[in-house]
Amino acid sequence: MKQFISVDDVPGVPRMVDIALDYKKNPFKDKGLGAQKTLGMIFLNPSLRTRLSTQVAARNLGMEVIVFNIGKEGWALEMNDGVVMNGSTTEHVKEAAAVMGQYFDILSIRTFPGLVDKAEDYTEKYIQQFIKYAGKPVISLESATLHPLQSLTDALTIRETWQENRKPKVVMTWAPHVKALPQAVPNSFAEWMNNWDEVDFSITHPEGYELDPKFVGNAPVIYNQQEALKDADYIYVKNWSSYKDYGQIINSDSSWMLTNKHLEVTNNAKVMHCLPVRRNLVIADEVLDGPNSIVVQEAGNRTWAAQAVISEILRNQ
Numbered sequence: 385m386k387q388f389i390s391v392d393d394v395p396g397v398p399r400m401v402d403i404a405l406d407y408k409k410n411p412f413k414d415k416g417l418g419a420q421k422t423l424g425m426i427f428l429n430p431s432l433r434t435r436l437s438t439q440v441a442a443r444n445l446g447m448e449v450i451v452f453n454i455g456k457e458g459w460a461l462e463m464n465d466g467v468v469m470n471g472s473t474t475e476h477v478k479e480a481a482a483v484m485g486q487y488f489d490i491l492s493i494r495t496f497p498g499l500v501d502k503a504e505d506y507t508e509k510y511i512q513q514f515i516k517y518a519g520k521p522v523i524s525l526e527s528a529t530l531h532p533l534q535s536l537t538d539a540l541t542i543r544e545t546w547q548e549n550r551k552p553k554v555v556m557t558w559a560p561h562v563k564a565l566p567q568a569v570p571n572s573f574a575e576w577m578n579n580w581d582e583v584d585f586s587i588t589h590p591e592g593y594e595l596d597p598k599f600v601g602n603a604p605v606i607y608n609q610q611e612a613l614k615d616a617d618y619i620y621v622k623n624w625s626s627y628k629d630y631g632q633i634i635n636s637d638s639s640w641m642l643t644n645k646h647l648e649v650t651n652n653a654k655v656m657h658c659l660p661v662r663r664n665l666v667i668a669d670e671v672l673d674g675p676n677s678i679v680v681q682e683a684g685n686r687t688w689a690a691q692a693v694i695s696e697i698l699r700n701q
């Protein structure tokens with residue numbers, strides 16, 4: 385594996401889930417694989433789970449890890465080629481990425497979307513600039529339109545918790561929020577579920593929140609949440625801003641917040657969320673504090689997903 389930006393970079397979802405679960409069973413089986421190697425973790429946006437779990441994963445493989453909050457600690461980056469840098473940007477990504485490529489064996493980076501220019505965000509301009517100039521393998525820590533480490537985590541969490549010999553019904557539901565959030569997590573979850581024949585995947589959201597069709601694929605989209613949640617085995621809850629009216633909050637209907645009432649129509653569904661979650665806005669306390677929530681186990685699995693990805697890239701070096 386030469387990079388990890390999307391599901392297209394992996395040798396199949398089932399294979400990656402197998403590798404990650406193997407690491408969960410035996411975290412230090414490859415503790416020499418990353419010896420004398422350094423992982424650089426570059427954040428343009430906040431993080432808890434991604435930063436901590438990926439650091440643990442790299443250390444399990446014997447790597448050194450250097451974390452850099454470029455937005456706070458570095459120079460203001462210019463991402464546009466060919467501009468006259470006489471404004472607020474101090475360093476061009478051409479130099480910054482190339483220099484980091486001198487220090488690190490693998491570069492990982494978080495670059496949220498601006499949610500203003502759809503073309504700029506959906507061409508993944510920022511992370512692509514780092515890939516273009518770093519000269520080393522790049523792992524996405526969430527980019528403008530995808531969050532593949534989260535999606536691999538979500539797949540392995542479903543695999544490890546599903547006990548029946550039929551495909552689980554997995555429903556991704558939109559939920560309200562007070563901020564305009566990226567479509568990265570839902571896009572990524574949809575593309576991973578659509579590339580995994582172990583689940584029966586569908587999506588529910590209010591009209592106007594349709595995701596980019598290239599990620600939705602053939603997944604059924606149901607605008608009636610109660611109808612969509614019927615007999616669900618897993619509910620994947622996430623807010624996202626409108627893709628059509630780009631970056632806008634066009635509906636904040638609180639009836640879409642997940643409550644125990646919503647669970648009544650399901651098959652005692654397990655509730656998942658990538659975290660951080662706004663309690664009693666996105667998911668009610670009674671659900672997060674109840675027996676159906678697996679959000680902490682899901683977050684714990686971030687380590688094994690990251691370890692699978694880093695090990696596959698190290699093996700390719």
Ligand SMILES: CCC[C@H](NC(=O)CCC(=O)O)C(=O)O
Nearest residue numbers: 563565566568569658659660662
């Ligand atoms: C892993 C999720 C990261 C990010 N979440 C947020 O930005 C939440 C911010 C908030 O709730 O204020 C998102 O929705 O893509």
Ligand SMILES: NC(=O)OP(=O)(O)O
Nearest residue numbers: 431432433434658659
């Ligand atoms: N789910 C996730 O990526 O969490 P952080 O934003 O805290 O890293």
